[in-house]
Amino acid sequence: MRTIIAAAILTFGLAAPSLAEERQVACSATDAQAVAPASTVRSSLEDLGYNVGRIETEHGCYEVRAENGSGYPIRALYHAGTGELVQAGLARD
Template sequence: MRKTMLTAALALGAAAAAIPAISPAFADEGRSAGAYHCRIAPGEVRLPAEAIRNTLQDLGYRVDRIKMDDGCYEARAMNDSGIPIEVRYHSVTGELVRAKLRS
């Protein structure tokens, strides 16, 4: 189910090329989906960045880079049509936090 949600969110981003930025943020109870959403508790184990890369590649994206930013993995990628995106994933759960088109 998570893969279906990720596919839908990324497909929405690709289809909305005319919109400067989208943000299908999956925030908890109305909270901002920024850095606050990616905080982790002591002892929680982060996913390896390679897991995020594999998720995006399985969805048909070519990953340019992945970095840790405010507790989230931030990735820049491009689909086969050349549409660049920027996505943020929770570093422990792998949940998509934000997706937007890059300019």
């Protein structure tokens, strides 16, 4: 089941360094001029068909909670300075 869900996440554009293990990810601090807006991250996920529940900033990352079209909850971390995906996987709440 996890393999199918992980494959679905990858298919919808959420490739990540590690889906199998939860690990501490730290995004480096960014200078104020190089911050990607959270609305850009939200829009890109919504364009892929995700229902974005919330976006919070933590340790230089945007932590995104969303659901895919099948209702599976995901958690993704995006670098707040570049807007690049750092990690993605199933939400464990």
